[in-house]
Amino acid sequence: MYSLLEETLTNFQNFNAIPAGRKVVLQGLIDYIQKRVDKNLPVNLNFICTHNSRRSHFAQVWAQVSASYYHIDHIFCSSGGTEEMAVHPQVLETLVRSGFAVHKISDGNNPIFAIKFDGNLPAIIAFSKVFNHGFNPQSQFGAVMTCSQADEGCPFIAGAEARLSIPFEDPKVADGTKEQSAVYERRSDEIAMEMMYVFSKINR
Numbered sequence: 001m002y003s004l005l006e007e008t009l010t011n012f013q014n015f016n017a018i019p020a021g022r023k024v025v026l027q028g029l030i031d032y033i034q035k036r037v038d039k040n041l042p043v044n045l046n047f048i049c050t051h052n053s054r055r056s057h058f059a060q061v062w063a064q065v066s067a068s069y070y071h072i073d074h075i076f077c078s079s080g081g082t083e084e085m086a087v088h089p090q091v092l093e094t095l096v097r098s099g100f101a102v103h104k105i106s107d108g109n110n111p112i113f114a115i116k117f118d119g120n121l122p123a124i125i126a127f128s129k130v131f132n133h134g135f136n137p138q139s140q141f142g143a144v145m146t147c148s149q150a151d152e153g154c155p156f157i158a159g160a161e162a163r164l165s166i167p168f169e170d171p172k173v174a175d176g177t178k179e180q181s182a183v184y185e186r187r188s189d190e191i192a193m194e195m196m197y198v199f200s201k202i203n204r
Contacts, residue, residue: 001068001118005099009069012193015200025166026194030201032142032162033075037202042074044141048154052081052128053088055146055168055187061095062192064124065117066199073204077124080131082153086110087126090171090184098188132158166194 001009018026036043045063049056060079067075086109092102095115103123106112114123129135131143131154143160148167157163168191174183 001065002099002101002116005065005117006069008098009065009192009196012189012196013200015193015197018194018197022194023197026198028162028164029142029144029166030198032164033072033198033202037072037204041140042076043072044137045075045077045144046131046136046141046160047077047079047144047146048081048131048157049079049145049147050082050149050153051085052079052083052130053085054091054171054184055191056081057087057091057126058094058188058191059144059146059166059168059195061100061115061117061124061126062188062195063198066192066195068118068121069196070199070202071204072199072202075199076137078136079126080129080133080136082131082149084110084130085128087113087128088172088175090175090180091188092126093181094184094188097185098192 033043047056047059056079060077064077096102101116103114104111105114110128112127115126116123139159140161142162143157145165146168171184171187174180
């Protein structure tokens with residue numbers, strides 16, 4: 001794992017900072033992952049938000065990295081939305097500051113990015129897509145709803161064996177303001193700490 005990123009992750013292990021009520025919300029995801037791990041089954045997680053441009057990408061990336069950090073194998077994280085937009089540039093800038101290496105691999109209105117967290121491990125592929133896009137798992141996956149709008153707008157997700165609501169506030173509210181970078185960083189840090197907490201609880 002890249003040294004700056006590993007250093008960043010050590011700052012997210014003060015799990016006492018996570019409110020008790022929030023830990024109750026996260027327990028469902030912990031239980032789902034543990035159940036699959038106990039059966040030696042791969043764990044597919046699809047993080048879903050409205051536009052698949054901000055929170056769902058943060059969650060996908062930090063979950064994948066947290067699983068690697070705690071040596072939980074066969075975890076495969078993806079993300080999607082109820083509609084397709086594009087990964088917001090501030091998400092990528094925030095991840096770079098945290099220690100990731102981001103490479104653009106296609107242009108256009110909805111560019112595709114390779115997000116690397118370790119020189120020897122596969123990149124996380126990031127682009128905006130609907131939740132049932134062929135790039136994402138089609139069955140036996142956990143659907144993790146990262147915003148209340150997507151949760152309300154998706155009454156049924158075909159193929160999901162579990163549906164888990166873990167909403168985060170949208171950093172979009174700060175777009176175009178002088179607080180934009182700080183707000184995105186706070187949201188990224190919050191998601192990172194919660195994903196670290198989740199995978200710290202998994203017994204291999």
